[in-house]
Amino acid sequence: MRYRRIVRSAAVAAAALILAACGSSPTSPGGAGEAGGAAADATAKAQQVYDRINGLTSDERKKTLVELAEKEGNLSVYTSNTDIDKVIEKFEKAYKIDVSVYRGNSESVLQRILQEQKANYLGVDFVDTNAGELNVLNAEKVVYPYKGELRDKVRKEGQADGWTAHRFNVFVIGWNTEKVKPGEEPKSFEDLADPKWKGRVSMEVGDVDWFAGLYKYYLDQGKSDAEVRDLFTRVAANSKVAKGHTTQGELLSAGQFAITVSSYSHTIDKAQDKGAPVSWHPASGVPLQPIVLRPNGMALMKTAKNPAAAMLFADFQLTEGQAILGESFRIGSIPQAKDPLAGLKVVTVPEQELLNDPKKWDNLYADILRSGQEVK
Incomplete structure (x- = not known):
């Protein structure tokens, strides 16, 4: 994810749709004024539902939500989550609600929502995407707080302003077990600056968030800043630079390089489950740290046509949805009995700093990667 592109995309979308909003609105033939009234009405109605449900607990919350949500009967989800299909399938089986889905990458989801908001088009009830984009939506004041006992159970790193995490992308150092034999694994990220790893390491071009953390x-x-920059530069000098975690994971499985410095844990776990010679757990059993x-996460739209269904789906994501995520090797936001992060040193991405000063981190990471070799 590139934070610079996110912010620029948001600005471009907003500018373009100020013009678009001056024409006829997609929600009404009566023009922007009438559509703006419809959006205001939707906001008022949604807020009333949100505030009512946020104040309820336990069985009363569930009973009221199901009654209201099934009366609405529909839910529109915009998402960049590639593992959401099973969650939606089980949600639709559990409740009398039809779910429509727009899926794109995280930037596309953000742009579409901003465009629709500027045009007063009420197309989305529930958003499921990455932290950076959700922070932009919160800053634009188009999402509404989700509260309750379930949110309180979420790891503190996932209780953000305006939105709530239901899963985490966990960046880990992974390796090809045929290229790195048991006992030969690096002990830390710093080890990968050693010249013996020259040409055997891979970094990913978009991992500005991992890099900043x-x-x-x-x-x-x-x-010192000079020491940290030198460390990353020396690791990059040993690295082949790949574009995209999926591509990088496939190349790691194929043995095109031995080590990845910032793979998603679920990418490696999925490949390993299919028989690929990859792992992020060394012979010692303790993953390389910090992680x-x-x-x-997820957010409720202020202008949701189906606010109760959106809240019910949020609750579902933090209950039954957590187990479904686990089946896809995802790490849920509510710690389980077998917590894969228990006892490990965890570092969080500095989300607000990335949002406030994206050019600093984009430019610094780009400078670092110039020492590496691009994967053709």
């Missing part, structure tokens, strides 16, 4: 971790550990954590 780990960079700040080393600063907090007492290293960088980025929340992926």
Whole structure:
């Protein structure tokens, strides 16, 4: 994910749709004024439902939500989550609600929502995407707080302003077990700066968030900025630079390189489950630390036509949905009995800093990667 592109996309979408809103609105033949009234009405009605449900607990909340949501009968979800299909399938089986889905990458989801909001088009009830985009939506004041006992159970890293994490992308150091034999694994990220790893490591071109989290971790550990930059530069000099985690994971499985510095844990776990010679658990059994954590989450739209269905789906994501995520090797936001992160040093992505100063981190990471070799 590139935070610079997110912010620029938001600005471009907003500018374009100020013009679009001056024409006829897709919600009404009466023009922008009439559509704006419809949006205001939807906001008032949705807020009334949200506030009512946010104040309820336990069985009363569930009973009221189901009654209201099934009366609405529909739910519109915009998502970048590639593992959401099973969640939606089981949700539709559990309740009398038809779910429509728009799926794109995280930037596309953000752009579409901003465009629709500017045009007063009420197309989405529930958003499921990455932290950076959700922070933009919260800053644009188009989402509404989700509260309750379930949110309180979410790891503190996932209780964000305006939205709530239901899963985490966990950045880990992974390796091809045929290229790195048991006992030969690096002991830390710093080990990968050793010249013996030259040409055997891979970095991913878009992992600015991982980079910022780990960079700040080393600063907090007492290293100078020059020392941290030198460390990353030396690791990059040993690296092949790939574009996209999926592509990078396939190349790791194929043995095109031995080590990845910021793979998603679920990418490696899925490949391993299919028989690929990959792992992120060394012979010692303890993953390399620190592990960088980025929340992926959900938000309720202020203008939702189906606010009760949106809240019911949010509750579902934090109950039955957590087990479904686990089946896809995802790490849910509510700690389970067998918590894969228990006892590990976890570093969080500095989301607000990335949002406030995206150019700083984009440019720094791009400079670092110039020392690497691009994967053709």
